[in-house]
Amino acid sequence: MRPDQDPVIEVEDLAVHYRLQGGALARLLGLETRTVKALDGVSLQLGRGEVLGVVGESGSGKSTLGRAMLGLAPATAGSIRYRGHDDAEAQLVSAMSPRALRGLRTDVQMVFQDPGAALNPSMTIERAVGDPLVVHGLASGAELRRRVHEALERVGLSPVERFASKLPADLSGGQKQRAVIARAIIMGPQVLVADEPISMLDMSVRAKILQLMLDLKSDLGLTYLYITHDLASAKYFCDRIAIMYLGRVVEIGPTAEIFAAPRHPYTQALLAAVPDPDPTRMLPRDLPRGEVPDAAEPPSGCAFHPRCPAAFAPCGWEARDLRDQLERYWAGSGLADYESDARVVGDLGAVGTHRDGGLRISTRDPDAAAALLDRARAADVTDPFWRGVTGWRTESDGVRIDLAPGQEPRLRVAPGGEGRVEVACHLHDPSVSHADTPGP
Amino acid sequence: MARRVRTPRVFQTIWNTQGLARYLFLTGVLITGVFVVFALLAPWIAPYDFAQRSVDGVRFPKLAGASGEHLLGTNDQFYDIFSRVIWGARTALLVVGLSILLSAVVGVPLGIVSGYTGGWFDRITVFLMDALYSFPSLLLAIVFSFLLRNAIGGGILAAALSLTAIYIPQYFRVVRNTTVAAREATYVEAARAIGAPPVTVMRKYVFGNVVQSVPVIGTLNAADALGTLAALGFLGLGIQPTEASEWGYDLSRALDDVSAGVFAPAFWPGLAIIALITGLTLVGEGLNETLNPALRRRRLRPVVLTPREEA
Numbered sequence: 001m002r003p004d005q006d007p008v009i010e011v012e013d014l015a016v017h018y019r020l021q022g023g024a025l026a027r028l029l030g031l032e033t034r035t036v037k038a039l040d041g042v043s044l045q046l047g048r049g050e051v052l053g054v055v056g057e058s059g060s061g062k063s064t065l066g067r068a069m070l071g072l073a074p075a076t077a078g079s080i081r082y083r084g085h086d087d088a089e090a091q092l093v094s095a096m097s098p099r100a101l102r103g104l105r106t107d108v109q110m111v112f113q114d115p116g117a118a119l120n121p122s123m124t125i126e127r128a129v130g131d132p133l134v135v136h137g138l139a140s141g142a143e144l145r146r147r148v149h150e151a152l153e154r155v156g157l158s159p160v161e162r163f164a165s166k167l168p169a170d171l172s173g174g175q176k177q178r179a180v181i182a183r184a185i186i187m188g189p190q191v192l193v194a195d196e197p198i199s200m201l202d203m204s205v206r207a208k209i210l211q212l213m214l215d216l217k218s219d220l221g222l223t224y225l226y227i228t229h230d231l232a233s234a235k236y237f238c239d240r241i242a243i244m245y246l247g248r249v250v251e252i253g254p255t256a257e258i259f260a261a262p263r264h265p266y267t268q269a270l271l272a273a274v275p276d277p278d279p280t281r282m283l284p285r286d287l288p289r290g291e292v293p294d295a296a297e298p299p300s301g302c303a304f305h306p307r308c309p310a311a312f313a314p315c316g317w318e319a320r321d322l323r324d325q326l327e328r329y330w331a332g333s334g335l336a337d338y339e340s341d342a343r344v345v346g347d348l349g350a351v352g353t354h355r356d357g358g359l360r361i362s363t364r365d366p367d368a369a370a371a372l373l374d375r376a377r378a379a380d381v382t383d384p385f386w387r388g389v390t391g392w393r394t395e396s397d398g399v400r401i402d403l404a405p406g407q408e409p410r411l412r413v414a415p416g417g418e419g420r421v422e423v424a425c426h427l428h429d430p431s432v433s434h435a436d437t438p439g440p
Numbered sequence: 441m442a443r444r445v446r447t448p449r450v451f452q453t454i455w456n457t458q459g460l461a462r463y464l465f466l467t468g469v470l471i472t473g474v475f476v477v478f479a480l481l482a483p484w485i486a487p488y489d490f491a492q493r494s495v496d497g498v499r500f501p502k503l504a505g506a507s508g509e510h511l512l513g514t515n516d517q518f519y520d521i522f523s524r525v526i527w528g529a530r531t532a533l534l535v536v537g538l539s540i541l542l543s544a545v546v547g548v549p550l551g552i553v554s555g556y557t558g559g560w561f562d563r564i565t566v567f568l569m570d571a572l573y574s575f576p577s578l579l580l581a582i583v584f585s586f587l588l589r590n591a592i593g594g595g596i597l598a599a600a601l602s603l604t605a606i607y608i609p610q611y612f613r614v615v616r617n618t619t620v621a622a623r624e625a626t627y628v629e630a631a632r633a634i635g636a637p638p639v640t641v642m643r644k645y646v647f648g649n650v651v652q653s654v655p656v657i658g659t660l661n662a663a664d665a666l667g668t669l670a671a672l673g674f675l676g677l678g679i680q681p682t683e684a685s686e687w688g689y690d691l692s693r694a695l696d697d698v699s700a701g702v703f704a705p706a707f708w709p710g711l712a713i714i715a716l717i718t719g720l721t722l723v724g725e726g727l728n729e730t731l732n733p734a735l736r737r738r739r740l741r742p743v744v745l746t747p748r749e750e751a
Contacts, residue, residue: 070633098637105635117626122648131644132634183634 007045013078038064040247053238061247071101109184113196115176119168126164174205253421301406316406317388329376366394465726471719478529490527490685493518515705527685539603547611555619659724
C-alpha cells in the first residue's frame with residue numbers, strides 16, 4: 001500500500017466466531033456450545049488500487065475474511081471500515097443494517113471459488129449477469145440489455161449472442177467464471193473480493209482468468225482482495241501478501257519481500273511446500289508436522305507452535321503438546337515399552353494441567369512417570385517441546401512439569417528488509433529472550 | 441426466458457425414459473386422458489343432466505336395467521347411472537385439481553419462506569405441519585368438511601378446501617427441506633452478495649430450484665385425493681347429490697341394492713373410482729421415475745453413422 005493514500009478498506013481486530021450446534025442432548029439441556037473462531041483479531045488495510053493476497057490453508061479463515069468484507073459473515077468483534085472515495089466518509093461495514101449492506105454491494109463485489117455453483121442453474125447468463133442491475137433498480141429494458149452485453153464482452157464472452165441465452169450448464173468452467181466476473185463488475189464496483197477464483201478451473205484456463213482480472217483492474221481501477229492457497233498465483237498476481245493461520249494474520253508484507261525473505265516459520269513452510277521443478281532435489285522437504293488444529297480449540301500462545309520447527313520457550317506449550325510428544329516417542333519405541341508405560345499414564349488421560357500452572361501426570365508411580373519423561377526427552381532432545389520445559393519433579397501422586405510462560409505473539413513490524421513487513425512471531429520480537437533459540 | 445428453454449427438456453426426458461416406467465406412464469396418461477375428455481365434454485357425452493329424474497315430464501323408472509334410454513340403467517334415486525358417471529368425472533377432476541392447486545399455492549411459498557428464514561418461524565411452522573400430518577388424512581378431511589359445511593355449504597369448493605388442508609403439509613415438507621439445502625448453495629450466497637433482498641432471493645433463486653419435485657407430489661396426491669373425496673361422499677359428508685354428481689355418494693346409495701341383487705348402480709361408479717385412481721397413480725409413478733434422477737433410466741438410442749461416400 002502506498003502510504004500517501006487512505007485505505008479503501010480498513011479491518012481492525014476483526015473477529016468472526018461461529019457457534020457450533022453441539023449434540024441433540026447438549027441442545028436439549030442448554031449446555032454450553034463450542035465456538036469456532038474463524039477469525040480471531042485480524043487487522044489489515046486494503047490500499048486503493050492494490051492487490052492484496054490472503055494466503056492460507058483450508059480452515060485458516062481466509063474465506064471468512066472475504067465474506068466479512070461484504071458483510072456476508074457477521075462480525076463478532078472489531079470493525080471493517082469502507083471508504084468509497086478518498087474524500088468520502090468512511091462507512092462502518094461491521095455495524096450496517098441489512099438494507100445498508102445491500103447498498104454497499106454496488107461498491108464491493110465478490111467472485112466465487114466454484115463457478116459451477118455460483119450461478120443459478122435455472123437462470124440464463126444474460127439474466128444472471130444483469131440481475132445486480134435489476135435488483136438495485138439501476139437499469140431496465142434496452143439499457144439493461146446494453147450493459148449486460150457490454151459486461152459480457154468485457155470479460156471475453158463474445159460473440160455475446162452465443163452466450164447470452166445459455167444456461168450455466170451449457171458453459172465450460174472458464175466461461176462460467178467469466179460470467180461470474182461479469183456479474184461482479186457490472187455495477188462498477190471499487191473492490192472485488194476474489195475467493196480462490198481459479199482453484200476450480202483447468203490449468204489451461206487459470207492464467208487467462210488471472211490475466212482477465214489484471215486487465216479489469218487496470219481498465220476499471222479495481223482493488224482486489226485475492227484469497228488463495230496457491231502461492232504461485234499469489235506471487236504473479238499480488239502487490240502484497242497476508243499469510244493466515246487459524247484465523248489470524250501471521251505475516252503481511254510486499255510480495256517480493258515475503259518470497260525473498262519469509263520471516264514466520266509458517267510462511268517458510270508454505271514456501272517450502274511449493275513444488276520445485278528441480279529434478280536433482282530428491283530429499284524430503286521439511287514440511288510442518290501434523291495437521292491444522294481444530295479451530296474450535298486452537299492451541300494456546302502462538303497457534304502454530306505445535307507444528308513449528310523453530311518454536312521455543314514462550315510459544316505457549318500446554319498439556320496436549322506433551323501428549324503428542326509421548327505419542328511420538330511411543331511410535332518410535334518398542335511395543336513392550338509402550339505397554340509398560342501405558343500402565344503408568346493410562347491412555348494419556350493422566351496428563352493434565354496442574355492447578356498451580358505447568359502440567360502434571362497423575363499416577364501412583366511418580367518415579368516411573370519421571371523416568372518415562374527422561375527417556376522421551378533423551379529419545380528426541382532436539383524437539384521444540386523440550387525448549388518450553390524448564391524441569392520436572394515428582395510429587396506424592398504424580399509428576400509436576402514446569403513450563404516457560406507462554407505469550408501470544410502480536411503482529412509487529414519486522415526489522416530489516418525492504419518495505420514494511422509485519423510478522424507475528426516471538427522469533428522476531430526483540431522483547432522476548434532468545435537465549436535458547438535455535439539457529440535460523 | 442429460462443422456462444421456455446427448460447420445458448421441452450422435461451418432455452424430452454419423459455419421452456426418453458426407458459423400459460417399464462415409460463409404459464406405465466403412457467398407460468396412466470391414456471386412462472387419465474379418457475376421464476379428462478369425459479369431464480370436459482360431459483354435457484355432450486351424457487344424455488341427461490346429473491340431477492335429472494325425468495324427461496319431458498315423464499319420470500325415469502327406479503332401478504331400471506340397461507336399455508336404449510338408460511345405457512347403464514337408473515339407480516334408486518331415479519338418476520341415469522351413465523350420466524352420473526360421466527358428470528362425476530368432471531366433479532372428481534375439478535375437486536382434485538382445485539385442491540392440488542390450492543395446497544401447492546399455500547404449501548410451496550410457506551415451505552420456501554420457512555426453510556429460507558429458519559429460526560423460530562421455521563420451528564413453529566414445521567411443528568404445526570407435522571401435527572397436521574400426524575392425523576389420519578381421512579379423519580382430518582371429515583373434520584374440515586364438517587366445519588366447512590356450516591361455513592360455505594356442501595359444494596365442490598368445500599370439498600376441495602377440506603382436501604387442501606390435508607395435502608398442504610406434504611408440499612410444505614418437501615419444499616422446505618429442499619430449500620434448507622438450497623439456502624447453503626453458493627448461488628444463493630452469490631445472490632445475497634449482489635445485494636438481493638430476501639424476497640428476491642427466494643423468488644428468483646430458490647423457487648426455480650425447489651419446485652421441480654412439486655409436479656410429482658401433485659400427481660401422486662391427486663390419486664390419494666380422489667380416494668379421500670370418494671370416502672367423504674360415501675360417508676355422506678362430501679358433495680350433495682343436487683350440487684354435483686359424485687361417485688362415492690352414488691356408491692353408498694347403491695349398497696342396499698347390491699344386497700338386493702342389483703349391481704349396476706354400485707358397479708359403475710366404483711369402476712370409475714378405481715380406474716381414475718389407477719390412471720393418476722401410474723402418471724405419478726411414471727413422472728417420479730422419469731424426473732427423479734436416482735430412479736431414472738434413459739432410453740439408449742443407437743448412434744447412426746452415415747456411411748462414408750466412396751469417391
